[in-house]
Amino acid sequence: MKITFSKKVIQHLIAIAVFYLLTIFFFSPVFFDNKNINQQDILQWQGSVQEIKEFRATTGEEPLWTNSMFGGMPAYMIDVDWSNDIVEFLQSAYSLWLPHPVRLVFACMVSYYILLLAFGVTPYLAIVGAVGFAFTSYNMICLVAGHNARLGAIAFAPLIIAGIHKAYDGKKRIGFALAALGLAMHLRINHLQITYYLLLIIIIYAIARFVVEMQKGLLKPFLKHSFVLILAALLGLGTFFGEFWATYNYAKYTQRGRPELTAQKEAKPNADGLDKSYAFNHSNGIFEPMVMFIPNFYGGAMYGGFDTDGAAAAELQKMGVPRQQVAQQLNSLPAYWGNQPGTLPYYAGAIIIFLAVLGGIVLPGKQKYWMFVVIAFGIALTWGKNFSSFNYFLFDYFPGYNKFRSVTFALFMPLLCLPLLGMLGLQLGLEKSFDKQWMKGFYIALGATGGFALLAIVFAGMGGYASPNDAGLEQYPRLLQALRIDRASLLRADAFRSLLFVVAAGACIYFWAKGKLSAVWAPVLLVVVTSVDVISVSRRYLNDKNFTANPARQFFAPSEADQVILGDKDYYRVFNLNDPFNDAQTSYFHHSLGGYHAAKLRRYQDLIEYCLSGEANQLYSTVQAGSRDFSGLGVVNMLNTRYFKFGGNKGEVLRNSDANGPAWFVSNVYKVNSADEEIDVLCGTDTKSVAIIDATKFDVAATEYDDSGTIALQSYAPNKLVYKSSSSSEALAIFSEIYYPEGWVARIDGNEVPILRADYVLRALQVPAGDHEIVFTFEPVIYSVGNKVMLGSSFILLIVVVLVFGYQVRKMLFDQV
Structure with a gap:
């Protein structure tokens, strides 16, 4: 056998090299200055996980519980080492062992490249779409905010779609492997909101595919391929089983679960889940998705971005602000004029939008309609409370939807489809040798997107640009007017910018179609202009200012x-x-x-x-x-x-010398009959002497006890607390530990006893007379059983990956001699 580097292999290697170099270029401070992205949410997470990490380092065991925040809570949604070393290895290999979290952007490019290849796009055009998908400001804003899990879930989503598409195209083995591997790596990140949106995309695609296959009379193959994909889904889910079980079980007892109090139940009579106002607090305005094409359509970032030579700067100087302080003052003034409490624009790229419009015009219906539905549905979801008749209905009646907040995250759905739609349209032109009909669609798309940008330039000055954030500036009417002039200027400048990129991409395609650019140089130029388009906007929000050396040490x-x-x-x-x-x-x-x-x-x-x-x-x-x-x-x-x-x-x-301590005996029990009564009585009660217990849930024989005994904590670990007690008669002990109904086991002198809930959130025990050792241990069956299922599934996945992809690589690299 000899290794043969075919043209296709070389193209794939070039693609990987481009992705690798772009990652290094964009995140150069990570690679050359030993800096990290300063991510506020990640720093907060590091604070919450510290006790867990210290316990793990000391004992080699998982605590599964932490008392470091909110009095105590399960560690399932904070940090648990599950049996997922195999999946983590596959993730690292997939991203060529680049450092976290920048490797997620590289993984975005690789996954989207594979998706486009699966849909029949040539490698060089696939590079264009992959770069456009990965470097949207949506993804970079994820990193700025510290939403690494959201970006990680996005990074592997295209791989799942690629596997599904290949399976339905009859490539069952590679489809199974791609779908199972993609799902395992996607779920490992554990961002179920993105998983939910991905499931919606898959359902829409599957329905569209079903209709097409039905029309062709190919229902039986469709069902066979669906069965293969169900097996792939079960394997992928198996690698995540423990985490999913823990998340599902834990959610019942959280803000996302069914409410306890009557006022909360009346506010949500049909379902459990989040409060509506909380879930829809961040909702796009009806025209706000325009930022996908013109990033500063709504002013851009919440504050700043104004030109020091603009109207607001001039007005500040008239107000007596020293020139050297004008820039600082401008950064404190609101640029964003939408209704969200805080946001950054999710820019898809002017070129990507232009190409998507092109694809929407030239592609046949069976290829594009499902993407139209995904794009429209995703945008409608982002409107949230501003399209309440639709979104409130979904929130109340659509399974699981009320568990998620920040509905603007649903923009992931159109952002996933737009580059695919565009590249498929461009690929069709290539296959048709840019024939007359295709060129007609090209001119329409160019005129539509370029024309819209031109209209935005011409009519930018006609907007009102009033913002809810202007309320504090009403005493400065001239400054407010200047701000609104500058907001119009921001829109106009970015509309002109988008027009230039549309024209640049259109020129590349036009000269390619007319034979003035070769089939090699045209895609290269498209990669360059697309990269500049999306990266230059992303740089506004993730740049050198966001990188620091060891931010955790400072924080x-x-x-x-x-x-x-x-x-x-x-x-x-x-x-x-x-x-x-x-x-x-x-x-x-x-x-x-x-x-x-x-x-x-x-x-x-x-x-x-x-x-x-x-x-x-x-x-x-x-x-x-x-x-x-x-x-x-x-x-x-x-x-x-x-x-x-x-x-x-x-x-x-x-x-505070009045703290009750780790545990204490009470003299009185106040029995209540509902959660409402329990919390009403609790506020203002002397909790040192009185325990409040819901008698409809827990049996307590007496209402008065002898509190003259002693009880003290002997040893502490997050998942094990040991107490010594002494009392002359039966006593009711209250513990300053958060009650959680699943996993905690209490034993008195080695004998298991039921745990009561007192004072709305605390644990309590009825302790017999005498001297006793009381031990609380956290022993959730979820972890012990879930881990075994995950380990077994991961081994099977590894075998599938080695066999299927090993065979594919062998086919590409070796010729029999």
């Missing part, structure tokens, strides 16, 4: 206040009063009442809204009055809050 440098608290080696919690429920920095060092997580336990969120927020205000009032009596903070005290942190200085820490 997690312990303050003087932290060092004071860390001097106390007991087990307790800390209440940081600086935005506590959006802060995991505290969790890096301490067990915190607050934290940072999108899926808090439902009951703890209720506790925040109904009790903790009020007690935080009460705490401020107490301190301002010069008092250090915190005995009235019953909820704060029952969570064993020993320290209040008001800032980073040594003097900004207060010790």
